[in-house]
Amino acid sequence: MHESHVQGTVLCAKNQGLQIRIRSGGHDFEGLSYVSYVPFVILDMFNLRSINISLADETAWVQAGATVGEVYYRIAEKSKEHGFPAAVGLSVGTGGHFSGGGYGNMMRKYGLSVDNIIDAQIVNVNGIILDRKSMGEDLFWAIRGGGGASFGVILSWKIKLVRVPAIVTVFHVNRTLEQGATDIAYQWQHIGHKLPEDLFIRVMTQVFNASNDSQEGKKTVVIAFIGLFLGKTQGLLSLLNESFPQLGLQKNECKEMSWVESTVFWADHPIGTSINVLLQRPKQPVGYYKSRSDYVKEVIPKKALESIWKLMIKGGLGFMQWNPYGGRMNEISESETPFPHRAGNLFLIQYGFYWLEDGIDVTNKNLNLSKALHDAMTPYVSKSPREAFFCYRDLDIGANSDNYTSFDKAKVYGAKYFKGNFERLVRVKTMVDPTNFFKNEQSIPPLPNYK
Numbered sequence: 001m002h003e004s005h006v007q008g009t010v011l012c013a014k015n016q017g018l019q020i021r022i023r024s025g026g027h028d029f030e031g032l033s034y035v036s037y038v039p040f041v042i043l044d045m046f047n048l049r050s051i052n053i054s055l056a057d058e059t060a061w062v063q064a065g066a067t068v069g070e071v072y073y074r075i076a077e078k079s080k081e082h083g084f085p086a087a088v089g090l091s092v093g094t095g096g097h098f099s100g101g102g103y104g105n106m107m108r109k110y111g112l113s114v115d116n117i118i119d120a121q122i123v124n125v126n127g128i129i130l131d132r133k134s135m136g137e138d139l140f141w142a143i144r145g146g147g148g149a150s151f152g153v154i155l156s157w158k159i160k161l162v163r164v165p166a167i168v169t170v171f172h173v174n175r176t177l178e179q180g181a182t183d184i185a186y187q188w189q190h191i192g193h194k195l196p197e198d199l200f201i202r203v204m205t206q207v208f209n210a211s212n213d214s215q216e217g218k219k220t221v222v223i224a225f226i227g228l229f230l231g232k233t234q235g236l237l238s239l240l241n242e243s244f245p246q247l248g249l250q251k252n253e254c255k256e257m258s259w260v261e262s263t264v265f266w267a268d269h270p271i272g273t274s275i276n277v278l279l280q281r282p283k284q285p286v287g288y289y290k291s292r293s294d295y296v297k298e299v300i301p302k303k304a305l306e307s308i309w310k311l312m313i314k315g316g317l318g319f320m321q322w323n324p325y326g327g328r329m330n331e332i333s334e335s336e337t338p339f340p341h342r343a344g345n346l347f348l349i350q351y352g353f354y355w356l357e358d359g360i361d362v363t364n365k366n367l368n369l370s371k372a373l374h375d376a377m378t379p380y381v382s383k384s385p386r387e388a389f390f391c392y393r394d395l396d397i398g399a400n401s402d403n404y405t406s407f408d409k410a411k412v413y414g415a416k417y418f419k420g421n422f423e424r425l426v427r428v429k430t431m432v433d434p435t436n437f438f439k440n441e442q443s444i445p446p447l448p449n450y451k
Contacts, residue, residue, distance in 0.1 A: 025093020
């Protein structure tokens with residue numbers, strides 16, 4: 001595949017009145033990168049995946065079809081003391097992941113992927129390849145968090161590598177309700193965003209079958225605390241003993257490894273798995289998935305947590321991931337990039353429901369459980385707007401039909417994903433794609449009646 005194929009596809013689709021859907025990794029949670037209900041073309045960036053690293057100036061050019069796993073692997077080939085802040089999911093494509101913001105477990109230290117992008121190449125609606133200088137600062141701003149697919153086709157990114165220590169420490173410890181998991185999670189809300197920026201602790205609440213014989217057949221909630229510390233075990237333990245003793249982390253629960261090995265660990269591979277797993281490309285999905293998101297700005301009361309656990313147990317499946325903010329995320333203004341969720345947030349929630357069975361009944365059951373959990377969280381999350389994370393695509397927060405972008409409908413999801421940045425995104429869209437060729441159910445609209 002060559003960049004000229006992208007240019008030709010854009011011009012041909014435009015000429016023939018076909019919609020275009022752009023797929024880099026295929027991870028759009030609502031399938032908008034590969035599904036439409038009008039005649040369309042999938043522009044699959046799969047084979048535009050080169051990664052060229054320059055340690056001399058600590059940068060890399062990454063094509064949009066490369067996965068973050070490939071980026072991590074290629075960086076580690078050249079250096080054990082460099083990394084890049086991006087997704088935990090290794091098969092996520094950089095074209096979509098970066099253009100939606102790109103967050104991961106180093107965001108408290110280095111911010112998002114988009115906070116470390118210094119140039120890009122994009123094919124515009126006229127089939128012309130532009131870089132940062134020729135596209136201008138407005139469009140360069142828009143594609144770093146506003147979703148590239150509303151503005152053109154991202155070909156590649158120039159990223160600024162970050163420094164990581166030769167040895168980092170990871171842990172993944174489970175705490176049951178009987179072990180006081182609710183108290184620990186409650187305390188984490190107070191300190192997770194205040195910990196030194198070298199430490200990231202994710203909280204994952206999940207429903208499991210109770211292991212106690214007397215509770216056979218019953219469900220319970222288990223809370224995992226998953227950590228990355230940019231340092232060695234001794235420093236981590238002394239920090240946690242002082243700041244978060246409730247977790248009770250022990251030395252034997254900590255594992256020291258290289259940063260690139262930590263990316264394999266965080267992707268839920270067993271200790272000792274070869275880093276070659278980073279090069280595995282996405283396979284055809286084997287199940288169904290529904291994701292939602294929320295931002296939390298005030299500590300959720302303990303009683304509320306207990307009621308949420310009961311709702312999850314009643315539903316019998318699903319998980320919540322809580323990802324701490326603070327650190328570098330507090331230092332970057334809401335308008336620096338289109339991604340607006342910065343200071344003032346304690347943590348981001350991802351809700352996930354995954355099932356294997358076919359059929360409309362089981363699908364509706366899971367969608368209803370997802371909605372019930374999201375609804376129950378309403379009193380405890382951000383309001384006016386109820387913010388959402390663009391990369392955790394959710395059509396239930398507002399959507400257009402797939403072939404017409406209503407400005408009024410777009411304002412609804414636009415405010416939740418982008419807050420005050422939506423208006424500037426609309427101005428950029430109007431400037432670069434006034435006829436709205438690049439569109440999907442949650443794309444940025446041009447100004448109505450613009451001539």
